[in-house]
Each structure stands twice: as C-alpha cells, then as structure tokens.
Amino acid sequence: GAAGSPETFRERALAALSAARERTASLTSCVDDHELTAQHSPLMSPLVWDLAHVGNQEEQWLLRAVGGQEALRPEIDGLYDAFEHPRAERPSLPLLPPGEARRYAAEVRGRVLGLLEETSFDGSRFTATGFVFGMVAQHEQQHDETMLITHQLRRGPAVLTAPDPARPPVHGGPAEVLVPGGPFVMGTSDEPWALDNERPAHLVEVAPFFLDTAPVTNAAFLAFMEDGGYHEPRWWRPEGFAHLRERGVEAPSYWRREGGQWLRRRFGRTEPVPPDEPVLHVNWYEADAYARWAGRRLPTEAEWEKAARHDPATGRSRRYPWGDEDPAEERANLGQRHLRPAPAGSFPAGRSPLGVGQLIGDVWEWTSSDFLPYPGFVAFPYREYSEVFFGHGYKVLRGGSFAVDPVACRGTFRNWDLPVRRQIFSGFRTARSALPERAGRVGRADG
Numbered sequence: 171g172a173a174g175s176p177e178t179f180r181e182r183a184l185a186a187l188s189a190a191r192e193r194t195a196s197l198t199s200c201v202d203d204h205e206l207t208a209q210h211s212p213l214m215s216p217l218v219w220d221l222a223h224v225g226n227q228e229e230q231w232l233l234r235a236v237g238g239q240e241a242l243r244p245e246i247d248g249l250y251d252a253f254e255h256p257r258a259e260r261p262s263l264p265l266l267p268p269g270e271a272r273r274y275a276a277e278v279r280g281r282v283l284g285l286l287e288e289t290s291f292d293g294s295r296f297t298a299t300g301f302v303f304g305m306v307a308q309h310e311q312q313h314d315e316t317m318l319i320t321h322q323l324r325r326g327p328a329v330l331t332a333p334d335p336a337r338p339p340v341h342g343g344p345a346e347v348l349v350p351g352g353p354f355v356m357g358t359s360d361e362p363w364a365l366d367n368e369r370p371a372h373l374v375e376v377a378p379f380f381l382d383t384a385p386v387t388n389a390a391f392l393a394f395m396e397d398g399g400y401h402e403p404r405w406w407r408p409e410g411f412a413h414l415r416e417r418g419v420e421a422p423s424y425w426r427r428e429g430g431q432w433l434r435r436r437f438g439r440t441e442p443v444p445p446d447e448p449v450l451h452v453n454w455y456e457a458d459a460y461a462r463w464a465g466r467r468l469p470t471e472a473e474w475e476k477a478a479r480h481d482p483a484t485g486r487s488r489r490y491p492w493g494d495e496d497p498a499e500e501r502a503n504l505g506q507r508h509l510r511p512a513p514a515g516s517f518p519a520g521r522s523p524l525g526v527g528q529l530i531g532d533v534w535e536w537t538s539s540d541f542l543p544y545p546g547f548v549a550f551p552y553r554e555y556s557e558v559f560f561g562h563g564y565k566v567l568r569g570g571s572f573a574v575d576p577v578a579c580r581g582t583f584r585n586w587d588l589p590v591r592r593q594i595f596s597g598f599r600t601a602r603s604a605l606p607e608r609a610g611r612v613g614r615a616d617g
C-alpha cells in the first residue's frame with residue numbers, strides 16, 4: 171500500500187476533498203435551477219439531490235461521527251437518506267432548493283476543513299490515514315460520476331465539453347493473453363483508503379485462463395447485432411432475454427439507426443458510433459450474451475483482479491496493472507478528462523506485465539461474479555455502505571470508467587449494480603478457460 175506520514179495524509183485528504191468539490195461545482199453550475207431540480211430520468215435523482223446528499227453524508231460521517239458535533243440540520247437527514255427514498259420519488263420531496271443546497275454543503279465543508287486541521291492522524295489503522303476523509307472524498311466523486319450519468323440522460327443542447335482522447339499508436343498486439351493459473355492475493359489490508367468491501371487481503375486460487383487485451387469494441391458488438399444476436403435466445407439468460415424483448419431493445423443505450431448508419435447520442439450531441447471504441451451502456455445480460463455468442467464468457471471478479479494486479483515476476487499483487495504508482499494521464503482514461511472511452515489499444519503505458527490494456531479507466535467492466543463479501547469482511551463505517559447489498563443479485567463491475575476519479579479507482583476497487591442496468595458507463599471484456607471445462611483423465615486409463 172501507499173505509505174505516508176500523518177502530514178502527507180492530511181494534505182492528500184485536503185486535495186481529494188477540494189478536487190471532488192470542484193467537480194461537483196462544475197457539474198451543477200452548467201445548468202440552470204430548473205434543470206437542477208428536474209427529473210431527467212426516473213432512474214436518477216435530480217442533480218440538486220446529489221448536491222445536498224453529498225453534504226449531508228459528509229456531515230454525518232465527518233462532523234458527527236469523527237468530530238462529535240451536533241447536527242446542523244437534523245430535519246433534512248431523512249430527505250437525503252438513499253434508503254428511505256428511491257430515486258424515482260426524490261423530485262417530489264421538499265428538497266433544499268439549489269442555492270440552499272450549495273450553502274449547506276459549503277457550510278459542512280468549512281467545518282470539515284477545521285476538523286481536518288485539528289484531527290491528529292494517529293491511533294487506529296483507519297484514523298492514522300485519515301480514512302474517513304478519504305472515504306468522504308470518494309463518496310463525493312462517486313456521486314460526481316452519478317451526476318455525469320444524469321447529464322448523459324438529460325435531453326436538450328450540450329452543456330459539457332472535453333477534448334477527445336488521443337488516437338492510440340497503431341499496435342497489432344495479441345487479442346488475448348494467457349493468465350497463468352495459481353494463487354494470488356485478492357483484496358487489500360494495507361491500501362490506506364480502500365473501502366470495507368475491498369478488505370481483507372486473502373489468497374485465491376485461479377485456474378489458467380485467457381483474457382482479452384482490450385475491452386470489446388463497438389465494431390465487435392455490431393457484429394453480434396448484425397448476426398441477429400438480440401433475437402437469438404440461445405445466447406441469453408432467459409430473464410435477460412425477456413427483459414430486453416419486452417422493451418424492444420436491439421442496441422446499446424443511446425444508439426439509433428439512421429440511413430443505414432448507427433448513430434449515438436453523447437452528452438447532448440449525436441455522432442456516428444465509433445467502431446474502435448469500447449462498447450458503452452450495455453447491461454450485464456448483453457455482455458453475457460455477447461460473450462456466449464463469441465464462444466467465450468465474462469471473467470470472474472477474481473480473474474479480473476488477478477489480470478490487473480498479479481506480477482508474474484515477483485508473485486506480488488500490485489495496486490494497478492502498471493505497478494504501485496498512482497494513475498497518470500498516460501496510463502489511464504479517468505477523471506472526466508474526456509467524456510468518452512478511448513479507442514481499444516490506447517494507453518500502452520498502462521498495460522499489465524502480461525500485456526492486458528485499459529483495465530483501469532475507459533469503461534466499467536462487467537464480471538460474471540455476484541457482489542459478495544470477502545472472507546473476513548467487516549462492515550465499516552457502517553452496514554449501509556456495502557453489506558446490505560451483498561447477496562441481492564448485484565453483479566460486480568471492475569476497473570472504473572472515464573467518469574470516475576482516480577481517488578475512487580484502483581486494482582482492488584469493487585463497483586456493483588443490478589444486471590439490467592445500462593445507464594451506467596459500463597462495458598466489458600471476455601475470457602475463456604485454458605483448461606478443458608470438465609477436467610478428467612483423458613486417454614491413459616491404466617494405473
């Protein structure tokens with residue numbers, strides 16, 4: 171894990187909190203008050219809910235739990251409790267209007283900065299690294315990704331702009347690599363700001379498998395579509411097939427066919443679907459069906475993490491595919507620097523030792539695994555962060571998208587969602603087992 175003195179952690183916490191607030195401000199200052207309070211989709215909260223929810227969680231986790239302070243506005247806690255009110259219902263709540271929501275979040279932040287100054291970073295393994303400050307920064311950045319999803323769902327003229335990622339160098343590397351079998355250390359016990367569900371480190375045995383060196387592209391996904399993939403039940407889990415047929419889905423979200431060409435809407439603009447970009451906005455069933463059509467399967471969560479962290483030279487698990495250093499611009503497409511994934515083959519400096527690319531950034535990658543606790547899991551700071559989601563049909567996504575900040579993305583980071591969800595920045599890559607599926611003794615029957 172990343173080491174540091176109390177002062178470095180204090181500085182890191184300050185930088186992470188400030189960066190998160192800057193992003194929240196930019197995502198909520200580019201639309202007017204009417205758009206902040208409007209519901210752009212029943213799948214999402216109005217942006218003004220996220221704004222005050224971020225402040226309210228910061229107040230609860232830092233000012234009250236760490237600082238022992240009295241509630242600033244106890245009457246609003248219920249409004250911003252994600253469990254009390256489903257997203258579809260939030261626009262009809264008596265939410266703080268935009269100006270008040272901003273003032274409330276700013277007031278909390280002012281006090282948090284005071285608390286950060288006076289907190290001594292020593293004591294338990296969590297307080298020594300300023301864990302709760304780091305967790306609150308990650309929480310805000312996760313909502314900044316959620317708000318970007320809301321922006322993508324919003325109709326109307328574009329309000330966000332960002333430069334396109336650079337074209338990748340032309341590189342004819344292999345389409346898949348063999349990840350050798352054997353044990354590796356999954357999860358972490360010493361990454362300072364790793365969340366409860368990433369802990370603890372534990373040994374996992376993984377059989378040898380082949381993994382795609384890049385996420386599945388739009389061109390590859392189009393081949394599945396053109397082969398009638400959406401209409402062929404044998405590629406699909408029955409419930410996923412029924413779900414998509416009921417809704418008439420025949421393409422990823424935001425795609426539409428016009429004059430023999432596939433177009434897509436992206437943050438208020440319409441453009442031709444770029445063939446070499448990782449496919450985006452597919453749900454778990456679509457990923458699973460594509461993989462079966464291709465004669466492959468989704469990787470398990472353990473396979474994904476082994477490919478991303480295992481260093482075959484030393485046997486150690488590292489923080490990222492490229493090593494232990496924090497993400498840099500040339501290694502991964504993270505942090506809303508671009509408003510799209512980069513073409514497959516981008517970021518050669520971010521590849522793993524075995525040559526697997528774009529594991530971090532670009533698109534969240536569906537895995538075949540259910541969201542479950544690791545052996546020895548302990549809920550922290552409380553059950554509502556992860557524990558209440560275990561075993562309820564959520565699938566794990568790994569690696570982060572272009573929309574997530576580096577502070578909330580690492581080789582051990584686990585995201586989860588329901589298998590029908592496709593408004594998230596989700597894509598996938600495929601795998602295949604290197605051993606025959608049914609291992610048995612073939613041939614020599616003597617003995």
Ligand code: AVJ
Pocket residue numbers: 309312313316555584585586587
């Ligand atoms: C980890 C992205 C599934 O957005 O529901 C935000 C993160 N938890 N507030 C979510 C989260 C509490 C969470 N995901």
Ligand code: FE
Pocket residue numbers: 223227252309313
């Ligand atoms: Fe939240």
